[in-house]
Every structure is written in C-alpha cells, then in structure tokens.
Amino acid sequence: MSEIKLVFAGPTGAGKTEAISKISETPPLRTDLTASDQVALQKEMTTVAMDFGELTLPGGEKLHLYGTPGQSRFAHMWPILARGGLGLILLIDHMAEDPLGDMDFYLESFHSFIDETAIVIGVTRSDLTEGADSGPYYQRLAGQGLNHPLLFVDPREQDDVLLLVDSLLALLEFK
C-alpha cells in the first residue's frame, strides 16, 4: 500500500497542529512544550519538533501528515521533516502583523522543496476580521511569477483541512 507524505508549514499560531489533529484518524503525535516568549501571549504551548498524523484515503493510500514547528529557531527541523515529502500545505495567519511577509518567508525557506513538489496555501483566522480579501495574496504571488492555489480556511474545521489536502492531491496527480 502506498504512502504519501505531506508537510504542514507556516508561522506559529497559524493552526498547523490543530489542522493535523482535526484530520488524523489516529491520535496525533505532538511535541508541544510551554512557550516562554511572545508566543505565550497567543497560546500556552508551542510545537518544538514535529506533529504527526495519519489519514487513509478512500482508495486505500495512506497519508502521513508531518507538521513543522513554526518559529524560525526550529528551522533545523524543516529539512528533516520535508525529506521524502510529496507536497506542502502552507498555513498563513491572516491576523499576524505581516501575513504577506510571512508567506514570502516560508515560500523562500521551503523553495527547493516546493520546486520539486507541490504547494497549496491556506490562510487562517480570516473569520476574525470583516471582508478578508485574497487579492493582496494573489498579487504578491503573481509579483514573484507564482500562481499557487490559495484558500481561506479554518483549521478547526475538518472539512476545510480536507479541502486543502484534496487540492494538494489534485495538484500532485496533475504533475
């Protein structure tokens, strides 16, 4: 039976751990430890190594879902977790100070992985503001000659996370 490894990346608080826990059919493996810095203003615990979850597709293929720690001091984990991955789900926190800058940063950090695989971008927490607009995100991508799919999602909603996974799998089939 084939296994497909997908990687979740993006800044702290975008909902990576939550997204994996919402779709994993086994209790997800987590490595949360207490935040001692500004992250503690938003949440008590933060991922320091990885998240891991599993999901079986209707066709029988098994998805292995790897979550990365968001903070750049844990960048040593990123290439370790990306190795052998077939695609990237990048989650961006719409309510962060500079979500477009965050998107640039993670696209750049994972660019060699993205070049070899596929990516979908999920913008989260847009429910906390009125009239969230995807225009600026697409413009920023277009400015770099990129046309990655981008969706507003809620990582607490299983259907939203599955939509991201389905979009990524559709891209992979297409490749």
Added chain:
Amino acid sequence: MGRPRLFKGGKGKELSTRVDTEECQVRLEGLLEAQSEVTGAVVATEDGHVLATRSRREMGSERIAAMSSSLVGLGATMAETVGQDSNEFVIVQNTEGYVATLRLGSHHLLTVAAKTGINLGMLLSLARHAAEDLASLVEG
C-alpha cells in the same frame, strides 16, 4: 545570552521571579572546571531560548538550545509512545563524544557536551546533579 524570561503561562502574565542567569553561568563554569572532559553546557527554556551557556570553545549556543528543545520534545513523545512513562535523558552518542539533554525543574533544560574520555554513566550523573543544583535558580 542571559535572555530574561518575560512571559509565562497564560495571556501576558508576567513572571514574578526572574532567572538568575549570572549565577547559572557561575554554576556551569564550575561544571566545566570540575570535569575536564566536559566541553560545554547550555541552560535553556523548554521552548528553546538560551538562558546561560559556558563552553571551552564557541559551539553555537542558540542553535543548541533550540535543538535541545526539539530533542526533549521528541524524547517525551517517544517515551510515551513506547509506554515507558517519562523521558529522563536524551543521549546523543557520537564518534568523539556525547551530548546529554535533560529537564531542569519543570520548564527548563540542561544540555551537556563531553568528550569520549568520560564514561557515559559519569556524564549522566554529573548532568543530573548539575540540573538539581540549577533548578532552584531557574524556578525561583
């Protein structure tokens, strides 16, 4: 280095006691003086920020603190996954030495690096005693 810990737990709650990083440095210095095979030691928050560090030559404390956090995070998850309760040490054994990481109090970590001249049991014992000694400084 010697980064003060400003936040703990819930939203914006400021920590009433600050870590005595200078005294931590002194204790780490003592650890290196007591055992010539120990090449360096780092005290970090459990989420990977350096609080104090001492080493015979520069070894990249910031990265070591962050990696220590990842290792302890994985160590705890591994211990739980195989049904062995709490993780005590994460030991990285290399051709020219060992790196041992353990918890220090409830929210901090200690990582000690040593050359192969030391016996592993001795290193673990030293590290455990150092962690007990340092715990009162970081937990207030």
